[in-house]
Amino acid sequence: MATSGSETVLPIREGEEEKKAEQQIDPWDVQAGRDENGNVLAFDYEAISKKWATKLIDEDLLQRFERLTGHKPHRWLRRGLFFSHRDFDRILDKYEAGEPFFMYTGRGPSSDALHLGHTIPFSFTKWLQDVFDVPLVIMLTDDEKALFKEKLTFEETYKFGLQNAKDIIACGFDLKKTFIYSDLEYISGPFLTNVWEFSKLVTFNQVRGAFGFNESTNIGRIMFPAVQCVAAFATSYPEIWSDKPTKERTKALAKIPCLVPMAIDQDPYFRLVRDNAHRMRYPSPKPALIHSKFLTALQGAGGKMSASDPNSAIFMTDTPNQIKNKINKHAFSGGRETLEEHRELGGIPEIDVAFQYLSYFEDDDEKLKKIEDSYRSGELLTGELKKMAIELIQGNVKEFQSRRNAVTDELLRQYMTPRKLEWKGNPNPKPKESKKEKGAAA
């Protein structure tokens, strides 16, 4: 891949002798590969999918999705940002059969504001929730973040979690069918019992392999995968299914499958739960997964927007001016060194970050195609392309901020209250007429 015309080249990290490196992806560390000169390569998502034996999302699957739901696949499906899955087709079977399922996604609260990259899985999940009309649980892993970040306390991550939840709510989730919870606040009883039951099925050797732990790893980290795993069991949330959960219903609840939209780096957790779900006392189906790529960092392919590097990311708190400056200054360009060269050779949309961002947020396929063609031909200049991306992202962030301003502490508390959710496919609908009936009986 051409890297000429680059405004920024990711530096080789200090102290490293081997320049060439394989990409490294696990839930706590995401590094793209590097070539023999030490240049960072783009993530090779097909290679990850192959290595982990996930299925790539193909045209057939998307056509079936559209046929069954009556919805055109989201642009992030059409354009491969969500690119891989496990058993998503079985969730479509459930949908087709009118059988219940639920969705689960999460956020590790390591800072107090989301960046654009964080909002994408949530916006996608919200869209899926609207299409499927199913209950959704959103886990804030404040426990995990304090366990894995040496300097963060549980008090801090809990507070970050509450702030993040407000951002998540601003992505537009329907209150009636969405339960957001902090692990530190919510986990107890049935959920905690599931955690222990799951932890009995998994040895240190197994998590060591899956997560790269060693003998000096703290015991909290070793235990934590059980928490993230059992969050995919419907039995962990008896309240969302019924006003009066009973033990008798647990076995039936266990059979309700889960769909987890997530970034590909979280896959190791779900391999673990998929390997063990059938071994629970009340056996559960393997959770289905739908994997996203990482939102490209401003610095370009091979980077990942990161909360700890302010210049890598557009934050949802950024002003229009900050957005403009960040993209103009930091967004890796696929344009050429000089105007003449650009007019002659054309830009390279594949490595151009502004173009990538346009492709995330411009829903109109035809319009996007025209932009791409025009850029590739050399007609459209980098500055013009960036301007389009800036405007689109400014608009997106502005809308987000306006929704975010409406999220009060009171509303937050409503989303975070364990309660029966309401949705079309609810197998145990709320008897809305009960008051009337009481009146009639009296």
Place this chain on the structure above:
Amino acid sequence: MATSGSETVLPIREGEEEKKAEQQIDPWDVQAGRDENGNVLAFDYEAISKKWATKLIDEDLLQRFERLTGHKPHRWLRRGLFFSHRDFDRILDKYEAGEPFFMYTGRGPSSDALHLGHTIPFSFTKWLQDVFDVPLVIMLTDDEKALFKEKLTFEETYKFGLQNAKDIIACGFDLKKTFIYSDLEYISGPFLTNVWEFSKLVTFNQVRGAFGFNESTNIGRIMFPAVQCVAAFATSYPEIWSDKPTKERTKALAKIPCLVPMAIDQDPYFRLVRDNAHRMRYPSPKPALIHSKFLTALQGAGGKMSASDPNSAIFMTDTPNQIKNKINKHAFSGGRETLEEHRELGGIPEIDVAFQYLSYFEDDDEKLKKIEDSYRSGELLTGELKKMAIELIQGNVKEFQSRRNAVTDELLRQYMTPRKLEWKGNPNPKPKESKKEKGAAA
């Protein structure tokens, strides 16, 4: 040690080649040592104390206890059944200074009824609670038992726990100052946050050493020590200290020390918490410990009453006749082979199980001394000694059963409800006059 006259000799366990063995004591395995002929030896409690660097309870400590509390030390202290401690003297300092402390003990519910050996630490704890007038929490480790007993489910251990709690209540604890909880039912919020915080301080290597884990140990077992450890922190129970617990009080609560009466085999847990208590965000003092020996099995010294061997133990559900038969048939005797020999050589109280049981339950020191002398002289026969033990234990069990019959589900629920406890030294007493004052103000 003479083993002549024995009615039962503990068999060498099958498949073992080495006859001689060191005693082995940890929270999950208690085995007395064996001599070169494979005969089981008595537990060597001084050796355990020395190995684990605990302090033996001496006459000075008991005299100070009596001076401060005005109570004669319990016979189990006088006779060395509670024989060892860590920092018990510092608890006495607190008592002397009128400063708050609390007590914590527990039970691993692996069966649905307690035996006589189980009730001893509880009866002793009840006595200490009466003497000190302090709050007490009693933990039912239903989580632990299901993690460590392959065949037990969490549902079963939870149920066992509720039954055990009724037995524990029958030991006479004051409802106003006692909170009993099931781990699976109670743990959440502040307690669970303490568990995670503690787990961040401890590595796999550390618990491997302390508890004999290995790489094939399940991750729940690896995590569990953190649960048992933080149960010794006052911050794990904000409700027992205040009607309206606030975060601001957490730091002050953390400083309230804990006294843990327990069998010596649980010491490894508390070494771990004593090593790490000061490293918590709100540093806590090292919990103080007071250690008991094991209640000798019917089969004699070197055995431990065990719920899984019905002939080793007197169960609290046994009928007077069952008690009589068990002691007559199974209690290891320190008497001689023949009447003539017994009259000539005398009995050996030190190895006589009936005599040991008498010493646990006969409070009158003089009376006990007379029995001992008479048995040692050959005057008192084994049958007569057993009769005394039988009557004393029958009486003890009968009283227990009558209290146990009075424990309703309703009463159980009261003990198990998280609530503000009330005691003399309560640093935050309930304003009993508030109603009156309200009335006066109105």
